[in-house]
Amino acid sequence: MKVTVDQDKCVASGQCVMAAxxxxxxxxxxxxxxxxxxxxxxxxxxxxxxxxxxxxxLAIAVEG
Known part of the structure; x- marks a missing residue:
């Protein structure tokens, strides 16, 4: 699994931190x-x- 983030798209909601x-x-x-x-x-x-x-x-991309 490869994870990338686009910090320019991020709206700082924190949902990703709560999930992982x-x-x-x-x-x-x-x-x-x-x-x-x-x-x-x-x-x-x-x-x-x-x-x-x-x-x-939609600032997080997951491959694999």
């Missing part, structure tokens, strides 16, 4: 998404896909 806090975080100054790991382990795959699905700005 091991993979996503938010910048303190503006809440924009921070990708903690671009290659999460298989046991986090479902949470990462959920995070991408609930992102209101």
């Amino acid at each position: 806090m091991e993979v996503f975080d938010q910048r303190d100054e503006d809440g924009v998404v921070v990708l903690l790991t671009a290659d999460p382990p298989p046991e986090q795959a479902e949470d990462v896909r959920q995070a991408a699905a609930v992102c209101p700005a």
